[in-house]
Amino acid sequence: MGCPTGTFEYSFATQCFTWSDQMYSLHGYERGDIVPTLELGIAHIDPADRERVCELWDQLLLEKGPLANYHTIIDTRSRRHQVLSVADTVTDDAHVIGIRGFMTDLTASIHEDSHRRANEAVARSAQHRAVIEQAKGILMAVQMLTPDHAFHALSRHSQRTNRKLTDIAQNLVAATNHPTTLADMARTICAENLI
Structure with a gap:
């Protein structure tokens, strides 16, 4: 069984995200329910992880390199998802114009591993x-x-x-x-x- 994975892209010009269908699903939405924004994404991050994730987002913008982060998001049904997010900057002629990445839901794998152990x-x-x-x-x-x-x-x-x-x-x-x-x-x- 694979881990559900959604992709995302953030545009500095529009200050909006483009999410794949699986990304909407991870957050408890369907395409068309909402317009994904940075604020909405941050609101779904577990409060215990929020500050660290925001710091990593800022670090990504400064260092312009790929970063990975393990954290928890909470969907619209209050279900907790332990996810790994990997992101990198998108450039156009050496200028950063956005961020692209993916989010993998590891919850089931972690549960299976914990159960086995x-x-x-x-x-x-x-x-x-x-x-x-x-x-x-x-x-x-x-x-x-x-x-x-x-x-x-x-x-x-x-x-x-x-x-x-x-x-x-x-x-x-x-x-x-x-x-x-x-x-x-x-x-x-x-x-x-x-x-």
Whole structure:
């Protein structure tokens, strides 16, 4: 799925924008509903981003080079769109006569990416919990601890050795194939908690 992208051109002579149909749509309009002006465009920018976007607009005019900016616009239905705007000056015989660019709505892509990352984090968390539960079970069986005491022993060992709890749990679970190593590890983890 592509990101909706609209194009725009601003003329210094008319002080008006020319917007593509998609640009109107991003702002919640249809062609013919309004005449796009600089003031209208600024009014749709999230107030938290407005000053920065205006400064970049001024910078574009001074430096006469392409600029890109990530900001939020609010359409006529109060929906927020996270957009990337890219613009450059339009020149005629080395004189700047306007600005041309495009605006891409990244909202859906950002939402999809955030959703994917959240799902991955939940999956990692579930994996971590599972190995920690296994390690607790090992300590409960080998050292005759309650579930709370087993978790406390793992946590304290993690703090004392400055290692992640998950790493310690994974090592303990991996040691189940080596009974002597497992017993030594379990004793070490639990002995530290007696101090």
